[in-house]
Amino acid sequence: MTTATSVPPVPGAPAGAGPAAPPRGGSPAHRRGSARAAAGRRPAWASRIVVNLVLAGFALYTLLPLTWLVIASTKDTADLVGTHGFALADLNFVENLTRMFAEDGGIFGRWMLNTVAYAGVGAALSVLVSLLAAFAFEMYDFRGKEKAFGFVLIGVLVPAAVTTMPLYLLASSTGMVNTFWGVFLPQVASPFGVYLARIFIASYVPRELIEAARIDGAGDFRAFFSVALPVLKPAAVTLFLMAFSAIWNNFFLPLVMLTDRSLFPVALGIYTWNQQEIADPAYAPLVIVGSLLAMLPVVALFLALQRYWKAGIGAGALK
Incomplete structure (x- = not known):
């Protein structure tokens, strides 16, 4: 048996009328919350202005030094000293x-x-070594694997300047x-390259793909070069660009390792x-023009690659 619960009539309401409807616009608390939300909501144009101002600031920060360098490269020593920078x-x-x-x-x-030899050949070998090491860490199970990879991560955390003097002492003993080799060989090994390459391989090269290649009779190197490497082309390009830029701009290691000017890198x-x-201000235009030319290969390489x-790393991985 169901008992109906009666709703008390609203005072002053006509007889037979139903329960009172809630006031229009919601409760007072609801109206206050809506007003606060509307007051705190920024218009879309304000957000766009803030974003565009931030982007414009970064663009100026990037382009102004480059603009000065291009303009200064057209001046002789007297104009560099006697005219405004821009x-x-x-x-x-x-x-x-x-x-x-013609100088020197x-x-x-x-x-x-x-x-070009230090950065181009060195970056290519660095990418190959990093991918091979990362492939071994990811695709093979061996005793002490994670401990060995932990030492690689320690190498990522150590700044390059800290290892320069030990590298110099090692090169001195050998x-x-x-x-040339004293500068070239230390830059082939890249702990960060191994770390990043393992992330790429773990994400985009399934173990099942390598196991299928082994079942079909492919050896370890055949599986790497014929199956894994085509999938990792965008990753290899990314690693190459990072290694090339780092080696091209490397300064401290050649400064410590070299005294023969004919072996110097451009930096x-x-x-x-x-x-x-x-001592001789006439070298100022040479420094500026040389800096401009030294920057162009890196920019051209980034634009070409x-x-x-930007390509999807896993595009066509399992096709």
């Missing part, structure tokens, strides 16, 4: 460029070739000080000219 003067870029390549018997060209060579500028860098 003021245009007589165009002397060709003269500065010709003088720079054309040693700037040798510095650029050295840097007779590689003031040689260290421009630094020596900058030191000579203190950006479509691979």
Whole structure:
């Protein structure tokens, strides 16, 4: 048996009327909360303005030094001293460029070739070593694997400047000080490259894919180069760009390891000219034009490889 619960009539309401409806607009507390939410809600145009201002600030921070460098590369020594930094003067870029390549018997060209060898070949070998090491860490089970990978992570945490003196002492004991190999070989090993490569392999190379290759008769190196490496092309490009940029701009290791000017990378060579500028201001245009040219290969490489860098790493992985 169900007992009906009667609702008391509202005072002053006509007889037979139902229960009172809630006031329009909700309760007072609800109306106060809505008013606060509306007051705290920013219009869309205000958010866009804030975002655009932040992006404009970053763009200025990036482009202003580059703009100054381009303008200053067209000035001679007198214009560098006597004009405003962003003021245009007589165009002397060709003269500065010709003088720079002729200075010290054309040693700037040798510095650029050295840097291409250090960075280009070194970055390619660094990527190959990192991918092979990461492939072994991810695809094989062996005793002490995670402990060994822990030592790799320790190498990621240690700054490169801390390892420069131990590397110098090691190179001194093996007779590689003031040689090409004393700068080249230490940059092939990259703990961060191994760490990042293992993340790529764990995410985009399934173990089942490698096991299927082994069942079909592929050896370890065949499985890596024929199955895993095609999937990891965007990852390899990313690792190559990072390694190339780091080696190209490396300064401290060549500074400690080299004394022969013919072995200098371009960053260290421009630094020596900058030191000579203190005694001879005529070196100032050479330093500026050299800095501009030293930057161009890195920019060109990023622009040429950006479509691979941005590509989906796992695209077609299991097709």
